[in-house]
Amino acid sequence: MTTPFDCRRALEELQDWLRREVTPESTAAIAEHIAACTPCRTHAEFEQRFRTVLDRVSAQERCPPEIRDRMIAALRREAGG
Amino acid sequence: MADVSTFEAEVLPQLDTLFRVGRRLTGETADAEDLVQETLLRAWRGWAGFTQGSNVRAWLLTILRNTFVSRWRSRKREGTSISLDDADPHAIYRAVGSQDPEGHFFERVVDAQVLAAVEELPQEFREALVLSDLEGLPYAEVAQVLAIPIGTVKSRLFRARRLLQHRLHDHAVELGILKAKP
Numbered sequence: 001m002t003t004p005f006d007c008r009r010a011l012e013e014l015q016d017w018l019r020r021e022v023t024p025e026s027t028a029a030i031a032e033h034i035a036a037c038t039p040c041r042t043h044a045e046f047e048q049r050f051r052t053v054l055d056r057v058s059a060q061e062r063c064p065p066e067i068r069d070r071m072i073a074a075l076r077r078e079a080g081g
Numbered sequence: 082m083a084d085v086s087t088f089e090a091e092v093l094p095q096l097d098t099l100f101r102v103g104r105r106l107t108g109e110t111a112d113a114e115d116l117v118q119e120t121l122l123r124a125w126r127g128w129a130g131f132t133q134g135s136n137v138r139a140w141l142l143t144i145l146r147n148t149f150v151s152r153w154r155s156r157k158r159e160g161t162s163i164s165l166d167d168a169d170p171h172a173i174y175r176a177v178g179s180q181d182p183e184g185h186f187f188e189r190v191v192d193a194q195v196l197a198a199v200e201e202l203p204q205e206f207r208e209a210l211v212l213s214d215l216e217g218l219p220y221a222e223v224a225q226v227l228a229i230p231i232g233t234v235k236s237r238l239f240r241a242r243r244l245l246q247h248r249l250h251d252h253a254v255e256l257g258i259l260k261a262k263p
Contacts, residue, residue, distance in 0.1 A: 015239065015242055019214075021219070021235075045182075046174055046182065046183055047184070049188060050187050052187070052188070053190065057192045057196055058215040061097070062100070063117070064110075071114070071121055072089070075085065075089070075125060078122050078125060079088075
């Protein structure tokens with residue numbers, strides 16, 4: 001049995017919910033609240049778009065190969081010395 | 082003497098992560114290289130103390146973050162302060178209001194501006210957001226790397242995301258994607 005969330009509590013936990021970092025009880029209660037509450041559902045879409053932007057920019061950049069080579073060379077000098 | 086090839090097999094798969102986090106913390110590619118280089122050397126010297134099978138990413142990021150705090154932070158200007166309406170943490174959502182209630186403007190802010198806005202965040206918010214929301218570390222791992230309780234991680238992330246939303250909103254206004262708040 002989950003405790004129903006009010007809008008304030010649902011919005012407080014919205015980002016954590018989108019990151020799947022809330023308890024299973026809260027997960028169910030927030031989902032239930034959002035399904036029933038149009039303003040919170042719109043707000044959840046807003047926060048989801050923000051999340052999508054963070055996902056888009058994350059983990060794309062790689063360590064440039066020349067930097068990688070210099071780091072490995074320095075490490076091997078240290079390890080051999 | 083430990084075998085460097087074993088060390089490399091564990092550590093080098095994390096190099097892109099270390100470089101990205103270093104880049105976001107220092108704001109500069111050259112500084113990120115210095116920071117990650119120093120991190121790798123410290124990790125190698127401390128390799129005997131690493132528990133095999135434990136979380137190598139969290140271990141390396143902890144070294145990187147501690148190195149940053151001790152060597153770089155004092156040199157790097159802090160992010161400019163931003164007034165944040167604590168009484169209404171959803172101020173941006175409300176400011177956008179009926180113009181774009183579903184936040185489509187976020188999709189139109191280009192990646193370079195998003196990353197620049199991240200780098201402008203004050204350090205304590207920036208490091209939490211980079212580890213959690215850009216690198217995808219679970220909150221517990223962010224707490225481990227930053228040596229703070231999970232509750233503090235969550236409150237810093239809450240503030241960091243709001244600050245970043247403010248920045249992206251302001252960019253969207255500058256670009257004419259959104260109208261300025263009346």
